[in-house]
Amino acid sequence: MLSTITMKLHILGCGDAFGSGGRNQSGYLVEADDKLFLLDCGPTTLLALKRAGFDPQRLDAILLSHLHGDHFGGIAFFFLEYLYIQPRLEPLVIAGPPGTEFKVRALFQLMYGGGTDDKEIPPTRFVVLQPDEPADVNGIAVAPFRVPHQSDAVSLGLKVTYDGKRILFSGDSLWTESLIEHARGVDLFLCECSFYRQQPGMHVNYQALTANLDRLHCKQLLLTHLGEEMLLNRNELSPQVAEDGMVIEI
Ligand SMILES: [Zn+2]
Ligand SMILES: [Zn+2]
Numbered sequence: 001m002l003s004t005i006t007m008k009l010h011i012l013g014c015g016d017a018f019g020s021g022g023r024n025q026s027g028y029l030v031e032a033d034d035k036l037f038l039l040d041c042g043p044t045t046l047l048a049l050k051r052a053g054f055d056p057q058r059l060d061a062i063l064l065s066h067l068h069g070d071h072f073g074g075i076a077f078f079f080l081e082y083l084y085i086q087p088r089l090e091p092l093v094i095a096g097p098p099g100t101e102f103k104v105r106a107l108f109q110l111m112y113g114g115g116t117d118d119k120e121i122p123p124t125r126f127v128v129l130q131p132d133e134p135a136d137v138n139g140i141a142v143a144p145f146r147v148p149h150q151s152d153a154v155s156l157g158l159k160v161t162y163d164g165k166r167i168l169f170s171g172d173s174l175w176t177e178s179l180i181e182h183a184r185g186v187d188l189f190l191c192e193c194s195f196y197r198q199q200p201g202m203h204v205n206y207q208a209l210t211a212n213l214d215r216l217h218c219k220q221l222l223l224t225h226l227g228e229e230m231l232l233n234r235n236e237l238s239p240q241v242a243e244d245g246m247v248i249e250i
Pocket of ligand 1: 225
């Protein structure tokens with residue numbers, strides 16, 4: 001049965017790790033009638049969430065594509081919020097690739113001196129996302145798959161289904177054929193496109209993306225995680241490009 005429920009994606013941060021163009025780092029808020037969750041949580045995410053008018057207390061879950069700082073470094077500030085400003089009523093669910101719990105605790109330990117003991121962080125439930133093992137994360141169906149971005153750790157693309165709506169998030173990735181397969185039929189494909197031309201670094205470049213555009217059968221395509229050269233060529237990009245503060249109806 002087709003869903004008639006509207007879901008919204010709020011672009012809280014569509015920049016790269018360098019803050020290119022003054023854009024916030026990775027953070028995408030999915031708003032459904034009864035659920036609010038993040039895809040990635042870069043260092044600027046809490047402030048962008050507040051700027052967008054959301055109460056952090058409403059956040060049900062954070063799904064992480066990988067454990068680079070521009071994608072998970074903001075969790076420490078959510079922990080502070082829940083420890084000192086608003087205690088959580090329900091545990092925060094944090095789902096990410098293997099190593100997520102260790103790195104999130106270590107991050108908080110380094111930044112604020114606590115995190116190894118459960119009493120030092122707000123109520124949190126960690127979920128490990130393994131490639132090709134679908135998971136139920138607080139009622140959100142997540143199909144994670146490995147993407148080529150890190151050699152020493154697992155980076156994930158995330159296909160997320162909630163209320164009959166499907167979002168594919170590439171995370172950070174070199175262009176890979178599996179994106180075509182996973183994008184088929186989704187309501188929104190949020191695809192990183194850091195580079196304009198091919199260059200060293202495991203990211204999608206615009207030439208590779210446009211060469212495959214007619215093979216991408218998704219309802220909406222939105223480019224994100226844009227680097228400086230992409231922004232210099234902003235006016236000639238044909239697929240829709242994310243902007244901080246943008247709201248997409250899904
Ligand atoms: Zn990144
Ligand atoms: Zn990365």
